[in-house]
Amino acid sequence: MPLRPLTVCAILAFAGGLVVASFAGFREFLPGLLEGALVTIEITLGGCILAVIAAFLAAMAKMYGPWPLRWLAVIYIEIFRGTSALVQLFWLFFVLPVLGITLEPLTVAILALGLNVGAYGAEVVRGAVASISRSQWEATVALNMSRAQALRRIILPQAVVAMIPPWGNLFIELLKATALVSLITISDLAFRAQQMNATTYRTVEIFTIVLVIYLAIAMLITLAMQRVERAAARGLARGRLQ
Structure with a gap:
């Protein structure tokens, strides 16, 4: 039986961890890097939640809202998809204080990355909803459901199953983008690595440990999304059988 790609990645990550653990400076660097990793995870979780909500x-405003909301949704999506995440991060951090709005760096990081990924996610949601066959909508009309009821009970449960794999990719992209927040003085994993490298010049050891930590977090996201996808598919199948 051939090995699954994810299993191969897990084996490689474990092997990488063993190699990293053999480094002379492993015990010296690991505690500080893990503290930075916790900040990275915090930003990733906050950004993911905000991205899904946004x-x-x-997507709902763009597809079904009145025209003012549709225009606002389109403007939001195009601005955050069409500009650099780094520029968005800097704009929120440096420009908002000039306008009289000052936010904590961690809040800025979650806002910038969450809204950036949310703009891409909006098109994922829109595409998944649009992929549901017209007969499903016609059935809801026959059952005298309102649009809100049809979306909640029939359309979105089916669309969510199709959304999960793309969302997994977006969450990993958000994780990788967290390295940008070191530029606004947040002591995340990338920031800690740069600090340690500047004082010790142990580049190989430090950034290899960082590489393995990022890979481990990304694999946890992948495994979690696979479990969510299977659970959603089973729930949808049970709903169809009932």
Whole structure:
């Protein structure tokens, strides 16, 4: 039986961890890097939650909202998809204080990355909803459901199953983008690595440990999304059988 790609990645990550553990400076660098990793995870989780909320709101507004909301949704999606995440991060961090709005760096990081990924996610949501066959909508009309009821009970449960794999990719992209927040003085994993490298010049050891930590977090996201996808598919199948 051939090995699954994810199993191969897990084996490689474990092997990489063993190699990293053999480094002379492993015990010296690991505690500080793990502290930075916790900040990275915090930003990733906050950004993912914000991205999902923003994506669903923007997609629903774009598809079914009144024209002012449609225009706002389109403007949000195009601005955050069409500009650099780094520029968005800098704009929120440096420009908002000039306008009289000052936010904590961690809040800025979650806002910038969450809204950026949410703009891409809005198109994922829109595409998944649009992929549901017209007969499903016609059935809801025959059952005298309102649009909101049809979306909640029939359309979105089916669309969510199709959304999960693309969302897994977006969450990993968000994780990788967290390295940008070191530029606004947040002591995340990338920031800690740069600090340690500047004082010790142990580049190989430090950034190899960082590489393995990022890979481990990304694999956890992948495994979690696979479990969510299987659970959603089973729930949808049970709903169809009932």
